Amino acid sequence: MAPERNENEGENADNGVLATTDGTETTGIGIVEGATAQVEVTLPTAFDEEDDFDDDVVRGEDVTLVQLEQLPAERDEVRGEAPATTAVPVASVSAASAEPAPKASVSAAAAASAAAAKTAAAAKASSSVASTSATAPAASDASRAELDHHERVRPRTSEITLQSRRLGDFEVDRESSDLLTADRLLDPAHVVRPEPEGAWRHLVYTLSGRRINLGDSKRARARKQLDDRIAVPLSGGARFVPVLSRKGGVGKTTVTTLLGMALADAREDRIIAVDANPDRGTLAERVGRTSGKTVRDLVRARGDVHGFNDISQIVARDHTRLDVLASDADPHVSEAFSDADYRDVAEVAAHFYSVVLTDTGTGIVHSVMEATLEHADELVIVAGLSIDEARLASETLTWLESNGYAERVRSAVVVLNTSRPGAALVRADELDAHFRSRVRAVVRLPYDPHIASGSAISFRDLQPETRDAARELAAIVVEGLRASSVAA
Template sequence: MTVTSLDLLADIAAARPAHLRSTHGTRGALNRVGFRLGLSRTEQDTEDRRALVRRQLTSPYQIAVISVKGGVGRTTTVATLGSTFASLRPDRVVAIDANPDFGDLSARTARHPYGLTLRDLAQSPNTDAFSAVQSFASINDSDLAVVASPWSTKAIEPLTGREYTLAAEVLRRHYNLVLVDCGTGMLNSSTATVLETSAAVVIVTPPTVGGVTGAVATLNWLGAHGLQHLFGSAVVAIVHHHQKRPTVDVDQIETLFATAQRPTCVLPYDAHLAEGGAIDLRLLDKSTRLAFEELAARLAEGFPDHLTGSAASFGDR
């Protein structure tokens, strides 16, 4: 049997494969003085998690972020989650403020220099070029595009489902991943339209009896109103607003949602997020950044496979 040069090259390449080396902790310190140690378990977990977050999309994918109560951290979650996706993914990520009542996503990300909103985009006749569509968005430090809510003190009409549909159809032609900050009214026109067109949903709740009750009611509402696909793809984000221990045991909350086979992600209290201003991922605590990457990875496991159409397995990272 004749051995080809390609076979020889393959054998040679396999003999001494290159590998990433640790740059942190004791292993990183040893590498800096001449050792050649590979990644630690924590570093490898980070690589695997971020690879899942970067999972390729071959068609637009929309994630709705909802809560039945105001003031639970929904907009903060959208801003930080969207920024996390945008900072790690090579494609285009946009966050839409579809809250018809006092939408303030731009306050947590970046304000548009000319005050353009989702309504302006819906009414624009020029949306063929990406540059034209991008002009309606503000861009934050993580390269997240943000389209603001039309709510203002001068507004006389709330955002309608038709306006959202027109604008969202444009955005889905130009952006791969779309996150939507919904209002608290599950039955209002714009929120209903968002839910009908979304592939996944994040239900935001504080670790309180009232919050958990609302999250359970939201899951049941989705299942009872023809949105079983959202029930099956829902992730519950448990948001801590205070440093002190919550009155409800978070482990019990996670167990409760596990009975419905719904995953949970705990988002810890973070002083930077509590400030209420524009969010900069570089100012987050390490544990907070990790929690949002875990949430992004959990959602990314639901991205359809471009060959089979099935979702990834979070355990296969």
């Protein structure tokens, strides 16, 4: 039986209303027998410029294509522009049509049905409208261009993230100024090397018009390595290193002078040697320069010392930049130099110097020795190359261990000083082995006629072996001071 056309065929011909539903699948829509369903689809061919299409598009959300209203009870007809919930975005219909889907305005009236049937009808209507849109004429080129333009200029809030970042996070290839090092920038072929040290190496360098540089000799390289070990910076406050022995005449003052000169010659900070001998000390005479002031003057003027200029008027300085604080020349006055006086001197010296060397006397049980050992960070014990001198040095270690300084003894340094020319009567190797069993290191100081003369010591005039021994002693002392600071 042919489907009958609607009585209003002439009036509604443009709207495409069917008279019967035989040709349309309605089982899924849920139309009740005896009711009428009206579906109206408007397919515009172009978009108006004032039509705000972007406001109707919601990106990233699921949109219901057709909204059904149950009209039999209220007989209301909903008609108008499609809201955001009925919009058909391009992404939703791309599977059904290659052309962008136009905006649709659909109203449907159906008989009342159960809530479950309404959900099924909505799904079926979506399929029906999608198939209808697939057969609709395509929009014009101008409409597609305008739609593409709206999509391009539309601000996408989800893709814009404002964060506070450092400059390096955006510029990964940016380099800091720390990378501009001399090794990277300077061409080794054009770097001017210093003049080589060594007799024949310097001769070749001179005869070649300074074009052939063979570098330093082995001895020069060893000396520079020692200087680097000595020049290692020390953290923290001032460090106190007393030089002591229970035997007089073994060379405590000489060792103090050489150690101070080696430290001052290689380091950039200030070094001072204090003559704390309660008897007549000769430390200031070994540097050849005196200021006329003594430790007694510093004790009296300690309250007026406000800067280094004040203390520099009391101390004497030699060519290696070693400062020396002399003891009293009058034995009767120097005897009054007590532990309290040493603490006052140590307090002032600690404000202006990094390393404070102390030349002690022979009276190890003297009160000034107690204050000296209280401040000590490292000990240097001097022993001569004779049986009695070696025994007294070993007894000094035993006395220190018995009086609470066992830890200082284990980290101490023993200097075997050769004060007489010729071969020693004792076996130096046996002495070396004995003291190494009790202390951290042993250094041998060779005989030097420049020192044996008893005059002022010039560090540059010493024999190379003597300077090397003094530098080795200084390097070992610095390493011990660094180790004690880490342990503390």
